Amino acid sequence: MAGRLTRRWSPSLLQVLRFPVVQLHMSRTAMRASEKDFENARNQLKLLTKDPGNEVKLKLYALYKQATEGPCNTPKPSMLDFINKAKWDAWNALGSLPKETARQNYVDLVSSLSPSSESSSQVKPAAANEKQPGSENIIVTSQDGITKIMFNRPTKKNAITTSMYKEIIHALKAASTDNSAITVFTGNGDYYSSGNDLTNFTDVPPNSIEETAKNASILLREFVDAFIDFPKPLVAVINGPAVGIVVTLLGLFDVVYASDKATFHTPFSELGQSPEGCASYTFPKIMGPAKAAEMLIFGKKLTAGEACARGLVTEVFPESTFQKEVWTRLKAYAKLPTNSLRISKELIRSNEKEKLHAVNAEESTVLQGRWLSEECMNALMNFVSRKSKL
Numbered sequence: 108m109a110g111r112l113t114r115r116w117s118p119s120l121l122q123v124l125r126f127p128v129v130q131l132h133m134s135r136t137a138m139r140a141s142e143k144d145f146e147n148a149r150n151q152l153k154l155l156t157k158d159p160g161n162e163v164k165l166k167l168y169a170l171y172k173q174a175t176e177g178p179c180n181t182p183k184p185s186m187l188d189f190i191n192k193a194k195w196d197a198w199n200a201l202g203s204l205p206k207e208t209a210r211q212n213y214v215d216l217v218s219s220l221s222p223s224s225e226s227s228s229q230v231k232p233a234a235a236n237e238k239q240p241g242s243e244n245i246i247v248t249s250q251d252g253i254t255k256i257m258f259n260r261p262t263k264k265n266a267i268t269t270s271m272y273k274e275i276i277h278a279l280k281a282a283s284t285d286n287s288a289i290t291v292f293t294g295n296g297d298y299y300s301s302g303n304d305l306t307n308f309t310d311v312p313p314n315s316i317e318e319t320a321k322n323a324s325i326l327l328r329e330f331v332d333a334f335i336d337f338p339k340p341l342v343a344v345i346n347g348p349a350v351g352i353v354v355t356l357l358g359l360f361d362v363v364y365a366s367d368k369a370t371f372h373t374p375f376s377e378l379g380q381s382p383e384g385c386a387s388y389t390f391p392k393i394m395g396p397a398k399a400a401e402m403l404i405f406g407k408k409l410t411a412g413e414a415c416a417r418g419l420v421t422e423v424f425p426e427s428t429f430q431k432e433v434w435t436r437l438k439a440y441a442k443l444p445t446n447s448l449r450i451s452k453e454l455i456r457s458n459e460k461e462k463l464h465a466v467n468a469e470e471s472t473v474l475q476g477r478w479l480s481e482e483c484m485n486a487l488m489n490f491v492s493r494k495s496k497l
């Protein structure tokens with residue numbers, strides 16, 4: 108189901124983005140709190156023997172620039188200057204990501220590339236930290252009692268590909284048995300996630316459409332089941348706009364913190380689709396049927412404040428202090444007795460589990476039918492031919 112539209116790097120780009128990324132110049136002023144980690148990460152990068160690929164190198168470049176210089180501040184290169192354009196795009200995609208977060212993300216990304224760095228983790232390295240082929244679109248780190256699962260495809264607004272669904276299922280299974288107390292989802296760049304990668308369905312030969320829809324429905328069900336069954340407190344740190352399945356899943360999270368620049372959008376009707384992630388059950392419970400219908404049927408986009416007023420979000424923070432406040436709080440929560448956290452979650456959620464699994468099964472079956480509908484196919488084609496955007 109991988110999209111035919113996926114951009115492939117040309118050989119000249121491969122040559123120019125030579126590894127390691129040593130030609131970058133560091134601004135001393137940016138090195139404050141994470142100076143040592145950042146410096147270590149730069150050194151680790153030089154020691155890597157395996158080329159991590161251009162996509163990762165672009166991410167490293169962008170994070171480095173953001174960490175040292177802040178948001179992209181140079182003129183957009185021309186379309187023909189495609190190497191500098193790719194670098195500029197990667198940097199620009201980070202939007203207003205704070206320097207401090209960029210430094211941390213840089214350190215996390217380098218850490219995910221280097222097996223030896225996992226020993227710096229303060230908890231038992233989870234199986235999810237073992238590098239999976241192609242797993243750089245999901246970065247899993249464990250530190251301070253927190254397993255962090257980060258959508259890491261900022262140039263595509265963190266849209267979720269088929270392989271990312273599988274990696275997340277794997278990461279959740281590993282996190283359920285690692286030594287961390289809580290598990291946190293967040294996004295890299297300006298978006299939390301734009302939801303399902305719409306090109307997952309656009310490269311399917313006509314005679315495989317039904318089989319593809321069936322496989323996607325099975326994968327969706329398994330994916331959502333992994334959230335329903337997750338035994339530890341599950342926290343969403345919503346750093347920016349959230350669309351589709353990453354919004355519906357929030358009903359299965361225990362705590363949701365949002366930046367005030369986040370938005371929450373479930374445009375299922377517009378896409379010829381229908382709700383998933385158990386939202387057809389959790390949303391009416393959380394916000395009442397009338398408010399849930401406005402989101403799930405009519406696709407009303409909510410601000411973070413509105414989502415908080417409706418009970419979907421726990422608390423909203425100003426963007427300027429969001430990362431600092433949220434991570435400080437989560438680090439404190441992660442020091443609470445682990446078994447107690449788990450048992451309290453079990454008490455809150457266990458009565459619902461059977462119902463949630465049934466809802467998930469039903470929603471996945473209904474969606475399988477929707478994906479085969481003309482309404483849905485037209486919507487997907489409109490997106491890939493850029494006739495439609497939210």
Ligand SMILES: CCCCCC/C=C/C(=O)SCCNC(=O)CCNC(=O)[C@H](O)C(C)(C)COP(=O)(O)OP(=O)(O)OC[C@H]1O[C@@H](n2cnc3c(N)ncnc32)[C@H](O)[C@@H]1OP(=O)(O)O
Binds near residue numbers: 323
């Ligand atoms: C196993 C299967 C399970 C399926 C479960 C069912 C799930 C359903 C859903 O999640 S429904 C929600 C689907 N998402 C969308 O409809 C969002 C589509 N994207 C957009 O409308 C816009 O891209 C945007 C509003 C999110 C952002 O707009 P803008 O700021 O103008 O950025 P760009 O559009 O230029 O985006 C940059 C870059 O990212 C690509 N991209 C963004 N979102 C997606 C996506 N969901 N799927 C695929 N690609 C996406 C976009 O095409 C651009 O790529 P390019 O630079 O052109 O190569």
